[in-house]
Amino acid sequence: IYRTPTIINANEEDLDYISVAETDVLAMNATLNTSIPKDREERGTEIYIVMNGDTLSKIATKFEVSVQTIKWANDMTSDLVKPGQELEVPLSDGVLIKVKKGETLASVAKKYSGNEQAIADFNWLDYPFALIAGQELFIPDGTIPQAPRPVYAAAPKTYISGSSNPTGQSGSSYADPSIGKFLGWPVAGGSARISQYYRGSLHRGIDIADRSLPSVLAASGGTVIFAGCAGYCPPLGSTYGGSGYAWSVQIDHGNGYSTWYAHLKNIYVRTGQTVSKGQSIAQMGSTGRSTGPHLHFEVRRGTSYGTQINPRIYTTW
Secondary structure, eight states: OOOOOOOOSSSSSSSOOOOOSSSSOOOOSTTTTTTOOTSSOOSSSSEEEEOOOOOOHHHHHHHSSOOHHHHHHHHSSSSSTTTTTEEEEEEESEEEEOOOOOOHHHHHHTTOOOOOOHEEEEHHHHTTTOTTTTTTEEEOOOOOOOOOOOOOOOOOOOSSSSOTTTOOOTTOOOTTTTTTTOBBOOBBBOOOEEEEOBBTTTTOOOEEETTTTEEEOOHHHHHEEEEEEEEEOOOOTSEEEEEEEEEEEEEOSSSEEEEEEESSEEEEETTOOOEEEEOOOEEEEESSSOOOSEEEHHHHHHHSSOOOGGGGBBBBO
């Protein structure tokens, strides 16, 4: 049973309607343990029945995952498969696990060489990110811990979400030559760093982290078309709490593209306000589905959810 949601806007005026169509519910009174919205893509596994002529390598290529990912998901010790065999195939490289009693998001990320924010994003986990024993969890780009080698120890894994080429783009992301690289760095100060890259539907933007909670800057000039709560939000000024994008700002740049800034602590602009490139529009926070202070930065072709593209195509950084 769900209560009728109360729409919250960061502006002082009454909110009579929402001018930007969003698939994320803009609600304050929704439960923190809401189910995954129906319009969001499934992020579990697919069942595949091995056909004549199949090899594990062919199946892995078909699903664009590694052979090892399939072997881990099915507790396989060899590469041999046979027709009629049922395989569980994850939708991304990584490890599918069942949470054990006492495990936390931090402990499983460390154990399987994963990234806390990537795990939370992939599995739709919200603050405070409590795990339940027996819960199935997918660790994107994770690995099964190996016994120590007698001579050479494995080098620790540095997490870069996506690929070794962070500017790689999905099939639907292409540069418009008439637009050019019009987006600047959206965080003030010099200590912020990229903590997670764009991965298509698995991660629709770039995360930029800085525990000092600096100002968030307009990546380019335009008009603010949304300044408010996208999900469940704590009071403005709170660093943590909530679900989804939480406190967010969207700017229409007047060239067919818009930018989205999420997980904010404070918002300094109003809907309808004109902003210039580099202007302070908000303060970085960790509200919503966020495991630590960072800005979730998206570029959308248009304004709607589902039109996100790789921000690096149009950035100067």
